[in-house]
Amino acid sequence: MALGIFTQTCAKNVSGASKVFIAEKSVATAFTITSSEISAVTGTTPFMRIDAMQDSVNWEESGERIGLNNWKVGNKIEFDVMPPAKDTNTFLQALIDGSPCGFFAIIIDGNGKCWCVGHNATDVRERPLRLSKQDHKTGKGLSEAEGNTVRITLENECGGLALPFDSTLTAAILGGSATICKWS
Amino acid sequence: MVVIMAAKLIVKKEWLDSEVHFEANGGSRKVILKDASQEELKLVQLAGVDVFEKSSDKEK
Numbered sequence: 517m518a519l520g521i522f523t524q525t526c527a528k529n530v531s532g533a534s535k536v537f538i539a540e541k542s543v544a545t546a547f548t549i550t551s552s553e554i555s556a557v558t559g560t561t562p563f564m565r566i567d568a569m570q571d572s573v574n575w576e577e578s579g580e581r582i583g584l585n586n587w588k589v590g591n592k593i594e595f596d597v598m599p600p601a602k603d604t605n606t607f608l609q610a611l612i613d614g615s616p617c618g619f620f621a622i623i624i625d626g627n628g629k630c631w632c633v634g635h636n637a638t639d640v641r642e643r644p645l646r647l648s649k650q651d652h653k654t655g656k657g658l659s660e661a662e663g664n665t666v667r668i669t670l671e672n673e674c675g676g677l678a679l680p681f682d683s684t685l686t687a688a689i690l691g692g693s694a695t696i697c698k699w700s
Numbered sequence: 701m702v703v704i705m706a707a708k709l710i711v712k713k714e715w716l717d718s719e720v721h722f723e724a725n726g727g728s729r730k731v732i733l734k735d736a737s738q739e740e741l742k743l744v745q746l747a748g749v750d751v752f753e754k755s756s757d758k759e760k
Contacts, residue, residue: 546722546747548715555718558748640721640728 530626533573536595537563537622537697538670540614541644547635553682554632562698563622566607568595569665575623575633577678591633591645591672593621596665600652604666611647611668618644619670622681622689622697630681630689638676645670709741715751722747 539559548556576592597604611619620634634645648671655663681689688694711733719732724743731740733751745752 546720546744546749548718548720548749548751550715550718556749556751558722558750635721637721637730640730641723642728 532571532626533575533623534626535622535624536566536568536573536593538566538611539563539620541618541620541634541641544620547632547641547679549637549679550682552637552679554679554685555682556685557632557696559696562696563620564698565700566595566597568597572596572665572667573623575625575631577633579677587675589636589674589677591670591674591678592648593623593633593645593670594667596662596667598665600664600666608650608666608668611650611670615647618646618672621645621670624689628686628690630686631678632681633678634670634672636674636676636678639674643672643674645672709738709745710753711736711741711751712753718751720744720747720749720751722749 539561543561544557544559544563546558547554548558573595574593576590578590578592580588580590582588597607618634620632623631623633625631634643635641636643647668649667649669651667651669652665653663657663680686685694685696689697692699716734719730721728721730722744723729724747729740729743731744733741733744736744741752
């Protein structure tokens with residue numbers, strides 16, 4: 517891809533991520549890409565809505581040069597769920613069971629942009645997200661806000677950048693009507 | 701003897717500039733729709749991707 521002019525739009529830029537949806541790699545069977553955006557997702561089961569705690573969803577995409585000529589992209593998604601109970605155990609066990617095959621995730625960022633993480637145009641579907649960490653502690657007392665929350669971390673290393681969804685799919689996801697997501 | 705000809709797959713105009721990422725025969729595939737052979741399009745169809753004209757569309 518040749519270098520071109522980059523123009524910046526004068527608009528507010530909001531930090532953070534508001535929502536995460538997760539699908540097992542095996543059920544999101546195909547992605548259609550148009551003009552470097554995801555324009556369709558084909559699957560047998562939709563992406564599952566995960567009700568994470570407010571302001572706990574974080575997606576980090578970090579690039580690193582390897583040697584002289586290679587580029588590695590790392591993705592890390594973290595979010596907190598609560599309270600530790602049977603339901604959180606069931607959810608965690610599903611992530612543990614699905615991790616060997618991997619996951620794709622939809623992240624809604626603070627600007628209302630929707631991204632598909634775990635898939636990219638270089639590796640296609642070869643390097644999905646995997647559960648890398650699950651962290652739960654009770655905390656020592658009432659003043660510890662993160663006590664009795666379960667932090668979940670999904671990560672991958674891959675060769676390409678995550679792609680955004682196109683305006684049609686983004687509007688459907690934000691509006692709660694996208695059939696690629698399971699809402700209830 | 702009856703010979704059954706497989707229908708030719710035709711990509712809808714609005715998807716011609718798209719590419720499809722999916723898995724076939726145990727590996728990841730990337731198919732650029734405007735350059736794809738019929739064999740590649742058949743794999744796309746098998747993956748359940750809805751980018752093809754239906755035979756009823758052609759008759760219109």
